[in-house]
Amino acid sequence: TQLLEQSPQFLSIQEGENLTVYCNSSSVFSSLQWYRQEPGEGPVLLVTVVTGGEVKKLKRLTFQFGDARKDSSLHITAAQTGDTGLYLCAGAQGGKLIFGQGTELSVKP
Amino acid sequence: GAGVSQSPSNKVTEKGKDVELRCDPISGHTALYWYRQSLGQGLEFLIYFQGNSAPDKSGLPSDRFSAERTGGSVSTLTIQRTQQEDSAVYLCASSSRLAGVLPYFGPGTRLTVT
Numbered sequence: 001t002q003l004l005e006q007s008p009q010f011l012s013i014q015e016g017e018n019l020t021v022y023c024n025s026s027s028v029f030s031s032l033q034w035y036r037q038e039p040g041e042g043p044v045l046l047v048t049v050v051t052g053g054e055v056k057k058l059k060r061l062t063f064q065f066g067d068a069r070k071d072s073s074l075h076i077t078a079a080q081t082g083d084t085g086l087y088l089c090a091g092a093q094g095g096k097l098i099f100g101q102g103t104e105l106s107v108k109p
Numbered sequence: 110g111a112g113v114s115q116s117p118s119n120k121v122t123e124k125g126k127d128v129e130l131r132c133d134p135i136s137g138h139t140a141l142y143w144y145r146q147s148l149g150q151g152l153e154f155l156i157y158f159q160g161n162s163a164p165d166k167s168g169l170p171s172d173r174f175s176a177e178r179t180g181g182s183v184s185t186l187t188i189q190r191t192q193q194e195d196s197a198v199y200l201c202a203s204s205s206r207l208a209g210v211l212p213y214f215g216p217g218t219r220l221t222v223t
Contacts, residue, residue, distance in 0.1 A: 006151075033211055042113070042200050042214030043152070088151055096142060096165060097212065101151040 003027055004089055006100035014108055015081055021074045021103045023089035032072045033097070034063055035088040043088055046074075079107045111135075113215035115201050121221045122191055130186045130218045134203030141184050142202040142212055143176060152200060158184060191222045 005024045013019055023032065031050045035043035047056050049065035049072060056063045060083075062075040076083055084107050090097040114133045122128050134141050140159055144152040154168040158178045169175070173191075178184040188195055198219050202212035 040216065042202070042216050044214070045211050048211060090152075094165065095159075096154050096157050097152075098154065099144075099152040 003093070003098050004091060004100035006087075006089055006103050008103060009101065010104045010106075012106040012108065013079055016078055017107075019076050019079060019105070021087055021105075022071070023073065023100050024071045025091065026070065027091070027093070028069050029091035029093065030069070031092055032065060032069075033090045034072070034074055035090060037086040037088060037102075043086075076105075079105075081107050081109050083107050113201055113203055113213055115199075115215040115218050117218060118216065119219045119221075121223060124193060124222055125190055127187065127189045128191055128220065130188075130199050130220070132184045132186070132201030132203075132215060134182060134184070134201070135213060136182075138203035138205050138213075139181065140204045140212070141178060142204075143184070143186050144200045144202065146198045146200055146217070148197075155186070155199075188220075191220075193222045196220055196222045 003025055007022045031048050033048045034046045036046055037043040047058055047063045049063055052067045052069045054065045060077045064073045087103045089100045113135055116131045120128055142157040143155040145155055146152050156163055156166045156169055156176050160181045161178050173189045176186045198217040200214055200217045202214040204212040
C-alpha cells in the first residue's frame with residue numbers, strides 16, 4: 001500500500017512554463033518534506049512543512065501543506081533546465097520517513 | 110567527513126553471491142536508515158537504527174537481507190544469495206534523532222546482479 005501518492009509521475013515541459021506536483025495521502029502526517037534527487041546522488045532536502053495550511057517559498061518554488069495535513073503541493077514558476085530531476089515527497093511515520101514514488105521532471109530548453 | 114558516505118559506489122555481482130554494503134553516517138548522528146530505490150522510483154524503506162538497535166526492520170524484503178550497526182556508527186547491509194530483483198540503488202541516511210530531524214542521504218550504492 002502506497003501511503004503517499006504523487007502525481008504526475010512524469011512531467012516534461014519547456015523552459016519558462018509553470019508546473020505543480022501533488023502529494024496526497026489518506027493519512028495525517030505531522031510534517032511533510034520535499035526532496036530533489038539528481039542522477040547518481042542521494043535525495044537533498046528542499047523544505048519541511050509542519051503546520052496545516054502552511055505555505056513556504058524557496059525562490060521560484062512554492063510549497064503548500066493542506067489544512068488537514070494529508071496533502072502537499074510543490075509549484076515551480078518559470079521552470080529552468082536546472083530544475084530537472086526527481087522530486088520526492090516524504091512523511092514521518094513510526095520513526096521513519098515514508099516516501100512517495102516521485103515525480104520525474106524534465107525541463108527542456 | 111562532512112556527509113554520509115557509502116561504499117562501494119557501484120557493485121556488480123553474480124546471482125547467488127553475497128554482498129556487503131557499507132554506510133558511514135555523519136559523526137554524532139544516532140539514527141541511521143537504509144532505503145532501496147529502483148530506477149526512477151521512490152524510496153522503499155528497509156530498516157532503521159537508533160544507536161546499535163534496530164527498532165524497525167519491517168522493510169527488509171526477505172531473510173536474505175540483514176543489517177547491523179556497530180559502535181553507534183558504521184552500518185553494513187548484507188544481502189545473501191543475491192537475486193536479479195535485488196538490483197537497485199541502496200541509499201543510507203542519518204539524522205541526529207528519530208525522523209523529527211530530517212535525515213541526510215548518502216550518494217548510494219548501485220547494485221547490479223547479473
